[in-house]
Amino acid sequence: MELELTAEQRQLRDMVREFAEKEMAPHTREWDQDSIFPSELIMKLGGLGLMGIIFPEEYGGAGLGYVEYATAIEELARVDGAVALIVAAHTSLCTNHIFQSGNEARHKKYVGPLASGRMLGCWSLTEPEAGSDAGGTRTRAERQGDGWLLNGAKTFTTNGTHADVCVAMAVTNPALGHHGISAFIIEKGTPGFRAGRQEHKMGMCASDTSEMIFEDCWIPEENLLGEEGQGFVDSLKVLDGGRISIASLAVGMAQGAFEAALSYSQERHQFGRPISDFQGIQWKLADMATEIEAARLLTLQACHRKDHGQPVTKEASMAKLFAGETAVRVAGEAVQIHGGYGFLKDYPVEKFYRDVKLCTIGEGTSEIQRLIIARHLLEQ
């Protein structure tokens, strides 16, 4: 059992860290405060091969695995969780669904441009009435001519307004329940398809979260992704990888908040000495570092299983649950260690505190992760 990153993986981590500190850190505050979607940065990430790490080189990807992917997401999130979320939704949700369920023609047409970052992707499962119960999807796709007519609305779609390609789930046979839901690829500019309201969020403000609206939107048969009726089942597989993304995002943000608190505790003096001299602060730092390491190991375990083709649903849910809850606790303690200054926008922990909450909600809430884990335990 090998618990160290390889030399190549460390090289990738260092490269992403340097990029994040140079190209992202000086701008994160402005992107956050003004909710600016960092389009130019996304193009640079594409240039570095970071928009398609897990896809084969023949399709423009980096040909690497989930360990490398999670390492890169962690490093981006350590500086700005919103950027990591943009990359995660694009990679492990949109592009991965097309890669996983699409045929050779779909791979060539979409995976190539998406994996190389020439196109941006989004993935729409959630609806106003179908969140945790995503099988309650109402968006409808009906056969019309040699294609499909889509009507309905999706909500909470990351990258929705900026994406060139959307993968969306819609009901093709209401009588078949979960097995009557199919996945479709819809390109930006298709008549009847548009992004609706952009949400105003408490955190992850530089990432775009939008409604997606389908009004008599006709798409050709070839844009049915995978088998008819398999869209929901395929989505659950896609979410295994998605949950690994959110776990690594949580680890990265927790690490960023921890590092800020560690250095602040050594700089800030009260009662004539640095606050890091006080055992009350030392114990907080020790708990934070320990929990982050445990979350990282759970995440890497899920990555390792995914890279080796082993079942990963339970492990991905455990990683996401633990890492998400850890990130919320760690960011809270990081604010606490900063005292009143942690409450100010001048210090990075305030942003981490707001951003990390997404990790216990997106791609299945903590309650839903517990439900998945318990289902696996009780089945055995």
Ligand SMILES: Cc1cc2nc3c(=O)[nH]c(=O)nc-3n(C[C@H](O)[C@H](O)[C@H](O)COP(=O)(O)OP(=O)(O)OC[C@H]3O[C@@H](n4cnc5c(N)ncnc54)[C@H](O)[C@@H]3O)c2cc1C
């Ligand atoms: C910033 C952001 C980005 C997102 N990006 C995307 C995206 O790109 N694509 C996409 O499709 N979706 C996306 N989502 C949607 C996200 O996946 C959903 O918000 C999430 O799955 C929860 O659904 P909901 O908000 O409808 O909450 P609800 O399902 O209404 O849940 C409300 C509460 O009830 C609890 N609950 C529900 N059912 C149960 C149960 N059976 N047992 C116990 N508790 C339960 C939940 O845990 C939660 O606490 C995003 C969300 C956010 C906030």
